[in-house]
C-alpha cells in the first residue's frame with residue numbers, strides 16, 4: 001500500500017529539502033515508484049536539489065487551479081525512471097493551496113506511486129497543517145541543538161492536535177567527534193528528549209554543499225552523509241541496519257550515521 005510522508009521541522013534550514021531529495025533518490029534506485037512533492041509554495045527548492053530546475057513547466061498550483069493535468073506537472077528524474085517531482089510554484093504562498101484540493105492531488109499520487117514524500121515548509125503555519133492533513137506519516141528533521149528540539153516539540157504537539165501518528169526522527173548535521181566528546185547531543189539523546197523513535201542521523205558533511213552546488217543530490221556525492229542516508233533509506237523500508245556508536249578510536253571518531 002502506498003504511503004504519504006511529510007518531511008517536517010519546526011526550525012527552518014535544518015535539511016528537510018536535502019533529505020527529501022536524497023531519500024527520494026535512494027528509494028527510486030531500489031525501483032520503488034516515488035514522487036517528491038515540494039509543498040513549500042513560493043520557496044521551492046527540490047527542483048534545484050534534483051537538478052530539474054530547467055525542466056519545470058507546470059507546478060502544483062497549476063494542477064490545483066486545473067490549469068493543467070497532474071501528469072503534465074510531474075517532472076521525471078532522468079537518472080532514475082522510478083522518481084518524479086511535483087514542483088511547488090515559485091510565486092504565491094501556502095494560502096494559495098486549498099487543503100481539499102491538495103488532498104485530492106495526494107490521493108491521485110498515492111494511486112500511481114508507492115511513496116509520496118512531501119517536503120514541508122518550516123514552522124507551524126498553514127502550509128504545514130495543510131501538508132500534515134494529507135500525510136500518513138511524518139519524518140521530523142531536527143539538528144542537535146536546543147532551539148531545533150524545542151521547535152520540534154511544537155510540531156509533535158501539532159501532529160497530536162490533528163490526531164496524527166507520532167513522527168520518526170532524523171537528526172541532521174551531527175558532528176560525531178563533538179558527540180564523542182560530550183559537546184553535542186547524541187541522536188539518541190534527541191530522540192529521548194522528544195520521545196519519538198530514531199530513524200537515523202546524518203553527519204555534517206561538506207559533500208552536501210558540493211552536491212547542492214552541482215545540482216545533484218547527496219546520493220551522487222561520495223561521503224559520510226550519503227552513506228548515512230543509504231542506511232536511513234534501508235531502515236525506512238523496515239530493514240534492520242544497526243546505528244553506529246560514537247566511540248573514540250585513537251583520535252578518530254565514528255564518522256558514519
Ligand SMILES: Nc1ncnc2c1ncn2[C@@H]1O[C@H](COP(=O)(O)OP(=O)(O)OP(=O)(O)O)[C@@H](O)[C@H]1O
Pocket residue numbers: 009011012013014015016017018019040045120121122172173174202203204205206208209212225
Ligand atoms: N548534513 C549536512 N551537512 C552539511 N550541510 C548540510 C547538511 N544538511 C543540510 N545542509 C545544508 O543546510 C542548508 C539547508 O538545507 P535545506 O535547504 O535542505 O534545509 P530546509 O530544512 O529544507 O530549509 P527550509 O526550512 O528553508 O526549507 C543547505 O545549505 C544544505 O546544503
Ligand SMILES: [Mg+2]
Pocket residue numbers: 016017018040045119
Ligand atoms: Mg526546504
